[in-house]
Structures are given as structure tokens and as C-alpha cells.
Amino acid sequence: MALPQQQFDGFRLDFPATLDDARDAVRSVMQWLADRRIQEDECQTWELVLAEAANNAVLYATPEQARQNVRIEAALSEDDIAVRITDHTSGFDWPEKVELPEDDESEHGRGLFIISSLTDHASYLRGQGQNVLCLSARRKSPPQATEDTEATLELMTAEVASCYETLANIFRLIADAGNDVEPVALASRWLDELRELAGADFLVLRMTAAEAARLPLLGGVPAAIAWEPLLDFRVADAIETRAAVTRQDQWFDGGTTFAAADPLRKAGEHISGLAHPLESGGDLAGVLTVGVFKPCWEPSARELNVVRSLGDFLGALLHGLHRRDEANQARLMKRELQIAADIQRSLLPAELPQTPFIHCAAHLATVGEVGGDYLDGILLPDGGLLFVVADVMGKGVPAALFATAFHSLLHSHLELASRPSRLMQRLNQAMFSELDRADMFITAQLVHITADGLGLNVCGAGHAPLLLSDGRQIQEVSADGPPLGVTPGAQYQDYAVNLSAYTHVLLHTDGLSDVVSGGGILSRDELHTWLRRTASAAEDAGASRDSLHRLHRSAVDAASQQDDATFMVITRGARTLSANTQNSLSHAKG
Numbered sequence: 001m002a003l004p005q006q007q008f009d010g011f012r013l014d015f016p017a018t019l020d021d022a023r024d025a026v027r028s029v030m031q032w033l034a035d036r037r038i039q040e041d042e043c044q045t046w047e048l049v050l051a052e053a054a055n056n057a058v059l060y061a062t063p064e065q066a067r068q069n070v071r072i073e074a075a076l077s078e079d080d081i082a083v084r085i086t087d088h089t090s091g092f093d094w095p096e097k098v099e100l101p102e103d104d105e106s107e108h109g110r111g112l113f114i115i116s117s118l119t120d121h122a123s124y125l126r127g128q129g130q131n132v133l134c135l136s137a138r139r140k141s142p143p144q145a146t147e148d149t150e151a152t153l154e155l156m157t158a159e160v161a162s163c164y165e166t167l168a169n170i171f172r173l174i175a176d177a178g179n180d181v182e183p184v185a186l187a188s189r190w191l192d193e194l195r196e197l198a199g200a201d202f203l204v205l206r207m208t209a210a211e212a213a214r215l216p217l218l219g220g221v222p223a224a225i226a227w228e229p230l231l232d233f234r235v236a237d238a239i240e241t242r243a244a245v246t247r248q249d250q251w252f253d254g255g256t257t258f259a260a261a262d263p264l265r266k267a268g269e270h271i272s273g274l275a276h277p278l279e280s281g282g283d284l285a286g287v288l289t290v291g292v293f294k295p296c297w298e299p300s301a302r303e304l305n306v307v308r309s310l311g312d313f314l315g316a317l318l319h320g321l322h323r324r325d326e327a328n329q330a331r332l333m334k335r336e337l338q339i340a341a342d343i344q345r346s347l348l349p350a351e352l353p354q355t356p357f358i359h360c361a362a363h364l365a366t367v368g369e370v371g372g373d374y375l376d377g378i379l380l381p382d383g384g385l386l387f388v389v390a391d392v393m394g395k396g397v398p399a400a401l402f403a404t405a406f407h408s409l410l411h412s413h414l415e416l417a418s419r420p421s422r423l424m425q426r427l428n429q430a431m432f433s434e435l436d437r438a439d440m441f442i443t444a445q446l447v448h449i450t451a452d453g454l455g456l457n458v459c460g461a462g463h464a465p466l467l468l469s470d471g472r473q474i475q476e477v478s479a480d481g482p483p484l485g486v487t488p489g490a491q492y493q494d495y496a497v498n499l500s501a502y503t504h505v506l507l508h509t510d511g512l513s514d515v516v517s518g519g520g521i522l523s524r525d526e527l528h529t530w531l532r533r534t535a536s537a538a539e540d541a542g543a544s545r546d547s548l549h550r551l552h553r554s555a556v557d558a559a560s561q562q563d564d565a566t567f568m569v570i571t572r573g574a575r576t577l578s579a580n581t582q583n584s585l586s587h588a589k590g
Contacts (some may be wrong), residue, residue: 070087425492456499
């Protein structure tokens with residue numbers, strides 16, 4: 001019997017068919033329910049039910065059956081909690097009436113009785129090599145209050161305002177650095193700014209030096225505190241040392257026990273705050289510590305955004321200025337552009353998401369240190385995927401900064417990912433005024449693919465068409481609206497595609513091929529021929545990406561490249577990931 005594969009929108013976990021992993025899986029479900037404010041007594045009831053159900057799913061598995069994972073899924077509605085457990089054992093016959101065993105010492109049937117007694121509905125579907133146990137019970141906890149639209153809009157407005165406030169401060173910081181000030185003077189000035197913006201009482205900035213075992217003090221406020229001039233990495237228990245070594249934020253408060261040699265003890269006994277590592281180009285640049293003179297600091301989202309975003313940029317900039325002092329004026333400009341390039345690269349995912357149904361690989365080639373192209377791949381909570389390719393008009397620092405704002409706004413509104421047109425409208429509304437003021441625009445393409453890999457929705461904003469192929473023919477999906485920043489109230493449209501008819505999908509910027517104007521390095525026919533041949537050969541995403549990169553590189557060698565070129569190849573089908581696909585994102589500077 002083939003069992004129905006209904007989409008389960010909520011928690012999902014696949015785990016090995018062992019008792020230890022079953023217990024861990026049940027704990028994960030309990031944590032998920034607790035995070036959604038399900039009351040403790042209700043969680044305890046479900047923990048007992050799922051402990052019995054998960055044990056049944058793995059207890060009688062043969063060695064061959066145990067090689068297949070067990071899946072546990074949970075979902076919440078306003079009225080019910082539903083759980084589904086799928087295993088690959090031989091299964092059993094669910095009794096018409098579940099009763100407590102007559103023998104008190106018999107374990108057989110006791111678990112089914114517990115499951116049936118503590119849930120409102122229990123059904124067991126026994127299939128060929130797969131069994132599904134479906135459980136549900138009425139919620140005892142009241143549903144969470146409906147989100148207040150006005151409050152949500154206010155919060156979104158505050159988030160957008162915070163993004164642009166940070167962007168404006170970055171512009172001011174760049175202008176300050178261009179006045180050829182000393183790094184110490186620049187740090188002192190901006191630490192005071194940061195303290196006010198973050199609502200903090202003290203800040204300490206330490207930057208890396210030639211001696212890797214130490215972090216010297218570059219600046220600290222207030223100046224009345226005699227901050228330790230050198231932080232020795234051998235003081236392993238120091239808060240700042242942990243932030244530098246782990247490359248992770250380290251929080252401290254009134255309950256933190258500070259090591260005797262920890263430099264932060266000089267700020268007082270009852271302090272709280274955050275030690276934030278600063279990176280530049282993948283290397284440690286320093287540590288920024290922000291805190292208050294009270295046992296508990298509860299910063300707002302805006303204040304944390306200021307500390308992290310502006311602090312990161314300040315650290316990267318100071319790191320660059322330190323290097324600039326060792327070079328001549330001609331190398332100075334290149335170093336500053338490298339800082340902006342580091343920021344732009346930090347927006348790119350380390351790897352693109354892969355699923356059993358969808359594989360992808362991408363390549364980004366920039367003309368100079370910093371380009372205007374942007375790409376992203378995001379695995380959504382429901383198992384769906386959002387792929388993004390965008391092109392900011394122009395190059396250099398301004399293009400990179402607008403790409404930063406685009407990235408921040410995109411990740412702030414992922415709840416709209418399944419409706420790319422609504423997400424595109426939100427991006428245009430949020431960025432229009434700044435793009436219009438700078439006389440710039442952004443072309444973009446948003447592609448949403450459902451968790452089962454069969455449904456695709458695409459929306460474009462002045463962007464190149466989406467290309468699809470099954471190895472025999474090519475389909476172009478224009479899905480085009482005006483670029484972001486051109487029309488304040490622009491309307492965008494979703495175009496739906498059934499992916500079951502296609503194996504290969506290509507997103508690209510016009511630097512690769514512009515089928516509308518005839519620009520780009522590759523012609524429309526060349527691109528179509530490549531895609532048809534690649535799909536016909538059933539190349540995986542990594543191999544497809546590499547072959548298009550070689551074709552593009554050959555064309556660049558024969559002509560003068562005039563634009564950044566970015567492309568992403570998406571393949572559908574259950575293929576084993578090759579080494580190339582696992583290295584899913586490549587980058588080259590022209």
C-alpha cells in the first residue's frame with residue numbers, strides 16, 4: 001500500500017533507528033513545543049506519548065530496516081497538536097480496541113494503551129516498507145494572540161530605519177577615514193558615537209597586531225578607566241579572549257564569574273554586556289566589548305544591530321587603515337576597496353542549500369575589487385528554497401553598500417518568500433527613496449521552489465529571463481517588472497512553473513548574457529545551446545556551473561568584459577552530490 005505524503009508544516013526531524021536517537025528526537029520535539037509556549041503539563045503528556053511511539057518505531061527494526069531513518073513531525077493549529085512518526089519496520093496490526101493488558105507485568109500492549117489514552121486521535125497506517133503513526137490532541141494552552149498589524153508595521157518600520165541609520169553611519173565613517181586621520185583618533189571618535197548609539201556605558205576596542213598572541217588596546221571609553229593596554233591570549237578565561245578564540249559573541253552579566261586576570265574587572269563588579277569578535281577577509285581583526293554599569297543589559301534589536309553592523313565595519317576599516325599606514329597612497333585606495341569587498345563577500349552564503357530534490361551551484365565574477373552583483377540561496381523553515389540574483393547599477397563601494405541594504409531587507413522579510421511578488425514589492429517600497437536619491441536602481445530575480453521540488457514561482461524586476469530546459473527545448477520566463485528604485489508603487493507578478501517537466505534552471509545577470517539588448521559576454525543562442533546540451537547530458541549542478549564558467553572565461557579572453565557576471569544553476573532530481581556541488585559557490589575577480 002502506498003501511504004499518502006501530506007505536507008507537514010511545522011517541526012520535522014529524521015533520526016537513526018536507535019533507542020538513544022529516539023530519545024534525543026523526543027527531546028527535540030519537546031523543546032519545539034516549549035518554544036511555542038505549550039504549557040509544561042501538556043508537554044509532559046506528549047513526552048510520555050512520544051517516548052512510547054518513538055520506541056515502537058525503532059525497537060523491532062531488523063538490521064537492514066535500521067539503516068533507514070525514522071521521521072518525526074509535529075505541527076500546531078489554533079485547536080490541536082498533531083504528530084506523525086514514519087518508520088520502515090515490518091509494522092504491526094493496530095487493535096480495533098486498545099485495552100490495558102490483563103497481566104500487570106506484561107509490557108506488550110501497554111505502550112499502545114498509553115498512546116491511545118493520552119491522545120484524542122490515534123491511527124496507524126501499515127504499508128509496504130513504511131508505516132505511519134498519526135496522533136493528535138486538543139490543545140490545552142490558549143492560542144497565541146493574533147499579531148497586531150499596526151505593531152508589526154511599526155516594528156518593520158523600525159527595522160528598516162535601523163538599516164538605513166547604520167548605512168548612513170557607514171557613509172560618515174568612510175568619509176571620516178578619507179580625511180587621513182590616525183587610526184587611534186578615528187577609533188576614539190567613533191567609540192563615543194557607538195556608545196551613544198548603543199545606549200552603553202563603556203566600550204573597549206582591541207585590534208590584532210603583528211604579535212599574534214596579544215590584542216593591544218586601540219581605544220576605550222570612558223577614558224577615566226585605566227584599561228589594560230595588552231590582552232594576552234594566554235589568559236584563556238578572559239571574556240575578550242573567548243570571543244577572539246571562538247569567533248563568537250560572549251555575553252556577560254551580574255552572574256558571570258570573571259577570572260582574576262580578566263581586564264574587564266577594571267570596569268567594576270556589577271557590569272553586563274557583550275564581547276563581539278571583529279573579522280576582515282576571514283581573519284580576526286579584533287574584539288569590540290560593549291557594556292553597562294549594571295548587572296543586566298537588555299539591548300534592543302536596533303542597539304544590537306548598531307553594535308554588530310557598525311562595529312564590524314569599524315573593525316574592518318581600522319584593520320585596513322593599519323595596513324594602509326605601511327603602504328603608499330596608491331595602495332591605499334585598493335585597501336579601502338578591499339574592505340568593501342570583504343563586506344560584500346560576507347553577504348554571500350558560505351554554501352548554497354541543497355535538498356534531496358534540488359541541487360544548486362553558482363559563480364560570481366566581478367570586474368574590480370567590489371561589484372554590484374549579489375546572489376543568495378536560503379533554506380526556508382518549511383523546507384522550501386528561495387534563490388536570489390540581483391545587480392546593483394554601478395560598481396565599487398556605493399554598489400556594495402546598496403547590496404548590503406538589499407541583503408539586510410531581504411532577510412528581514414523571509415515570511416514573504418513563498419510569494420516572490422509581494423517580497424519584491426516590499427523591497428522596492430523600502431529602498432525606493434534611497435535609490436532614487438542616489439540616482440541608482442537594482443535589477444533582481446526571486447525564485448521560490450517548494451519543498452517537494454516540483455513547484456516554482458518567479459518574479460523579476462528589470463532582470464534577465466529565467467531559463468529552463470529538459471534537454472530538448474528551452475523555456476524563457478520573463479516574469480519582468482520595473483527595476484527597484486524606478487517606480488515607487490511598482491506592482492510585480494508571480495509566474496508559476498511546474499518543475500516536473502524540467503531538469504535544469506538558470507538564473508543570471510546581464511553581464512553573462514542580455515537576451516533583451518543583445519549585450520553581455522555570451523549571445524542568447526550560445527547560452528541556449530549550452531543549457532540544452534548540459535540538460536541533455538544530465539550534468540549535476542556543480543559540473544554545469546563549471547562548464548558555464550569555462551565557456552564564459554573563454555568568451556572573456558576573446559573580448560573585453562564590461563560588467564560583473566553572476567549565474568546560478570539549479571538541477572532537479574535525486575542525484576548524489578558531487579564534490580563540485582558540495583563546493584557550491586565560486587568567486588572570481590576580473
